[in-house]
Amino acid sequence: MPGAVSSTLINGQAADSLPLSDRALAYGDGLFETMRVVAGGVPLWSRHLRRLRRGCQALRLDLPAVELGAEIEAMALRLGDGVIKLVLSRGSGPRGYAIPSETQPTRILYALPAPTYPLAHAEEGVQLFPCQTRLAQQPLLAGIKHLNRLEQVLARSEWQCDQYAEGLVCDQLGQPVECTMSNLFLRLAEGWVTPELTQCGVQGVMRDLLIEAAAQAGDPVQVRPVGFPELLTAHEVMCCNTLFGVWPVVQLEDRRWAVGPHTRRMQSLAKQAYL
Amino acid sequence: MPGAVSSTLINGQAADSLPLSDRALAYGDGLFETMRVVAGGVPLWSRHLRRLRRGCQALRLDLPAVELGAEIEAMALRLGDGVIKLVLSRGSGPRGYAIPSETQPTRILYALPAPTYPLAHAEEGVQLFPCQTRLAQQPLLAGIKHLNRLEQVLARSEWQCDQYAEGLVCDQLGQPVECTMSNLFLRLAEGWVTPELTQCGVQGVMRDLLIEAAAQAGDPVQVRPVGFPELLTAHEVMCCNTLFGVWPVVQLEDRRWAVGPHTRRMQSLAKQAYL
Numbered sequence: 321m322p323g324a325v326s327s328t329l330i331n332g333q334a335a336d337s338l339p340l341s342d343r344a345l346a347y348g349d350g351l352f353e354t355m356r357v358v359a360g361g362v363p364l365w366s367r368h369l370r371r372l373r374r375g376c377q378a379l380r381l382d383l384p385a386v387e388l389g390a391e392i393e394a395m396a397l398r399l400g401d402g403v404i405k406l407v408l409s410r411g412s413g414p415r416g417y418a419i420p421s422e423t424q425p426t427r428i429l430y431a432l433p434a435p436t437y438p439l440a441h442a443e444e445g446v447q448l449f450p451c452q453t454r455l456a457q458q459p460l461l462a463g464i465k466h467l468n469r470l471e472q473v474l475a476r477s478e479w480q481c482d483q484y485a486e487g488l489v490c491d492q493l494g495q496p497v498e499c500t501m502s503n504l505f506l507r508l509a510e511g512w513v514t515p516e517l518t519q520c521g522v523q524g525v526m527r528d529l530l531i532e533a534a535a536q537a538g539d540p541v542q543v544r545p546v547g548f549p550e551l552l553t554a555h556e557v558m559c560c561n562t563l564f565g566v567w568p569v570v571q572l573e574d575r576r577w578a579v580g581p582h583t584r585r586m587q588s589l590a591k592q593a594y595l
Numbered sequence: 596m597p598g599a600v601s602s603t604l605i606n607g608q609a610a611d612s613l614p615l616s617d618r619a620l621a622y623g624d625g626l627f628e629t630m631r632v633v634a635g636g637v638p639l640w641s642r643h644l645r646r647l648r649r650g651c652q653a654l655r656l657d658l659p660a661v662e663l664g665a666e667i668e669a670m671a672l673r674l675g676d677g678v679i680k681l682v683l684s685r686g687s688g689p690r691g692y693a694i695p696s697e698t699q700p701t702r703i704l705y706a707l708p709a710p711t712y713p714l715a716h717a718e719e720g721v722q723l724f725p726c727q728t729r730l731a732q733q734p735l736l737a738g739i740k741h742l743n744r745l746e747q748v749l750a751r752s753e754w755q756c757d758q759y760a761e762g763l764v765c766d767q768l769g770q771p772v773e774c775t776m777s778n779l780f781l782r783l784a785e786g787w788v789t790p791e792l793t794q795c796g797v798q799g800v801m802r803d804l805l806i807e808a809a810a811q812a813g814d815p816v817q818v819r820p821v822g823f824p825e826l827l828t829a830h831e832v833m834c835c836n837t838l839f840g841v842w843p844v845v846q847l848e849d850r851r852w853a854v855g856p857h858t859r860r861m862q863s864l865a866k867q868a869y870l
Contacts, residue, residue: 328615337612338620340603340703345613345682347744348623354690379745380752405690407620410748415629415680415707417744417751417775428615432690456731456795457767461745468743469622469692470654470736473685476692477655492732500692520731 327398329429332391342426344409347417348467350425351375353406356434356562357396358594362404364562365392367525372408374523375464381410382425395431403563405430407467437485437564442587445570445579446485446559448499451475455491455520463523476500486559488572491520496551499559502567503527505541507556507582512541526560526590533589539582556580565590602673604704607666617701619684622692623742625700626650628681631709631837632671633869637679639837640667642800647683649798650739656685657700670706678838680705682742712760712839717862720845720854721760721834723774726750730766730795738798751775761834763826763847766795771826774834777842778802780816782831782857787816801835801865808864814857831855840865 328336343349353368362368369385376383388406395404407428413420453475461468475489486499497515498504503524505514512534517523531541551557557569557577566587568579603611618624628643637643644660651658663681670679682703688695728750736743750764761774772790773779778799780789787809792798806816826832832844832852841862843854 330615335615337614338617339612340605340610340705342613342620343748345617345620345684345703346627346742347748348742349745349748352621379749403690409620415678415705417747419748419752428620430615430690453735456733456736458731458746460728460749461731466745467621467623468745470624470741470743471733472692473618473622473624473694474654474735477694 327431329391329395329427331427332387338426338428339412341412341414342409343411343413343423344407344426344467346415348469349379350407350409350467351379351381352408352465352467354563355392355404355406356594357399357402357404360397360400362392362396363594364525364529365389367528371465371523371525375466376408378460378464379410379466380419381408383408384425384427388427391427391429395429399431402434403432405432409467435563441485441567442565445568445577447483447571448559448569449479449484449487450573451478451487451489451500453478453489454494455489455497457492457519459519462520463517465522472500485567490548494548496546496548497521502559502561502564505530505558505560505586506546506551506554507580508550508554510542511539512582513546514541514543515546516544524561526562526565529593530560530566530586530589533592534586537585537589539585556583558583558586560586560590602706604666604670604702606702607662613701613703614687616687616689617684618686618688618698619682619701619742621690623744624654625682625684625742626654626656627683627740627742629838630667630679630681631869632674632677632679635672635675637667637671638869639800639804640664642803646740646798646800650741651683653735653739654685654741655694656683658683659700659702663702666702666704670704674706677709678707680707684742710838716760716842717840720843720852722758722846723834723844724754724759724762725848726753726762726764726775728753728764729769730764730772732767732794734794737795738792740797747775760842765823769823771821771823772796777834777836777839780805780833780835780861781821781826781829782855783825783829785817786814787857788821789816789818790821791818799836801837801840804868805835805841805861805864808867809861812860812864814860831858833858833861835861835865
């Protein structure tokens, strides 16, 4: 890949492998963040840190915020442009679910090239695959970006062809929740709506940013449960994450949407976050 | 630890660390098994293999059965008595949920000493902690022993004191499902009952063995949903796994049970499996 810089750190030291006693491997016992690096900085770091803090509370994990801040700052400076992925694991421990009393969290950082999504995804919009995999309802883990991601792996494995840039994922009741790697927004007659994520789903950093930015721009986003028929009646649909910003959704099965002005406005709000 | 033999293999080679690109670390994308080793063999290997096969089907993972069989056989011979833990990961891959087309599963084996549970647990019975953590309902993952175990980690973290050897875990409806590391059996007037695990829970190898052995002994186990009030009306309660066999349950909050003859019988059926 042109300009690819790949390097990995564990607890601030260059390393390319993890002790087999780590609980992220054993139980997915930890959190992760995927952060856009622009011109040697991580513009949304404070928001990623906020989500990490929520995740650490949910998992009763100590957050090594000072070390992470310093390590990510230095890595971003070296990387210039690209992606930093952080895995924050509970750390090493003996076999068994019980959390060892002296465990120290393990900080794993990956410096990666920027993803190479086709420009057409943002300009002309994307088609969603209708995933059959449904998300389980677990309020204790909803919203946070933990490492138990088999549901996303299964949902993403349902299609292979490039025709679909993303997949729509519903909960056990068949209500739309999010896409496999991004959040979902619907433009209804009443304004923007995005599904509530108190039972399942990942509360994206870009989702939070757009909710705030749209409110400041006088066009607030409602956060509430969304029905599948409601999705089909939407005037515009979009998905968002911190890596690609906003993609208009132009097709889901037989339903087609045009790329509308409200989505274009959200795209420009997303872009401003990286200036 | 006396007689502790700890060694680890990755794909048959001695190794103590895992590449940071492994998907077990990234997403908990894989399965595990914890197997009792007795006199240089794994008496329940064929049952563990059967569960692995089911897990591989659910996760669309290739099962390297021949390699695993050979590696586990050799490791058990060296170990003599103890525990072998297997982690079968999807293998290495780039960032992203999509399963890479050329991925090879990673086989990770741990040779561990036998657990040192107090003998009194089996003889006099154990007290269950009533966990508040409830299991999410996800039929796509129910029953298999995958690596997404944050629910078990959270449930097990609810108590620290030795007074409780295990914890009772219910589903989102408040119905008893299992314990944090073992399965649950109730002796009712109608006979043995164990909760159905089609929505959540792990289908234990010892649970399957006891269901078969009890049926052969003319005392079949019903597999069906169990209500919490029903648990309280049970004459006897027990939990089981392949490491400790059967523990009588003698207390859950205010409810106390005696260790009854039906549980003693199950204990002897479990012991026969290791002869």
